[in-house]
């Protein structure tokens with residue numbers, strides 16, 4: 001399987017620039033997820049890779065072939081769209097084998113491929129059913145199967161789970177995660193759902209405003225978001241964002257603001273030296289906020305709890321810290337059923353800092 005390279009890709013619709021110099025390198029057999037808010041250019045990017053949309057500039061390489069100017073059929077690509085349409089009068093096996101029959105593959109080869117892909121997608125028992133006799137999730141799997149039987153070098157998926165209800169979606173997500181370990185193919189998967197991105201991707205590419213904000217493994221993006229946008233987009237509930245100021249007194253490095261004074265790890269001192277007494281944006285994951293006070297009083301986050309949402313194993317506290325909204329995840333066993341003032345602290349290592357002007361991580 002060849003790798004995929006996108007160099008300086010651009011797309012303009014008239015005066016509107018939608019993709020603005022996108023560079024992407026995908027390793028062989030990598031499952032890459034493009035994720036970002038609605039309208040950020042994910043489908044447009046995918047459609048340019050497929051050849052369904054002309055690029056306004058830049059190059060797309062699959063292996064050692066520049067495909068940017070090739071017809072879709074010559075690009076060696078298979079695509080699954082959001083609104084997959086199965087042929088209603090054909091059973092599952094015939095839906096899946098349609099493209100292979102059209103290309104006049106030998107019958108034995110077609111049967112072998114359909115059998116193998118059906119097993120992969122756990123739809124072997126459905127091969128003789130018609131689409132109307134299937135559930136939404138089963139139809140979705142047939143649509144994927146129809147693409148996976150092909151010989152393509154690259155498989156493209158544009159929000160394939162978006163027509164499914166929440167429960168089916170999470171079930172299909174888990175099945176896809178299992179399936180993709182068994183299918184060793186290059187896959188580019190588009191979604192606006194960060195949980196889908198986190199659970200499926202080897203590599204996640206976060207897009208916003210036609211630009212790549214950051215790319216990396218799910219844990220890279222979660223633990224070291226490159227900027228405020230990625231920090232807020234990846235992780236659920238989203239990261240809390242507070243305005244503060246850096247200070248260093250008596251060798252103690254901390255970040256302070258209205259309602260909080262949090263110690264930072266000593267080793268960050270050198271990197272932050274030039275920012276002493278300057279404004280900074282503080283990012284706190286809801287799950288890294290701990291209840292109670294530190295023994296030495298080194299860190300404190302004073303909040304006013306307005307609401308406790310019981311979710312099961314944990315509860316989500318909706319609170320107020322110095323006038324800014326803060327979300328905190330606590331173990332449901334802990335005593336935060338009610339409203340009112342409470343003390344918390346935050347592990348120094350888990351505090352994120354961002355430049356207030358560029359919004360880049362520091």
Ligand SMILES: Nc1ncnc2c1ncn2[C@@H]1O[C@H](COP(=O)(O)OP(=O)(O)OP(=O)(O)O)[C@@H](O)[C@H]1O
Nearest residue numbers: 013016018036037038039040041042043044045192
């Ligand atoms: N044919 C077109 N003509 C003009 N503008 C377009 C066209 N197709 C897409 N756009 C614009 O390009 C931008 C990116 O669209 P795109 O469909 O790639 O977004 P997306 O990231 O896939 O969003 P979603 O998550 O909603 O599917 C949007 O602002 C959209 O309005």
Ligand SMILES: [Mg+2]
Nearest residue numbers: 042043044158
């Ligand atoms: Mg789209």
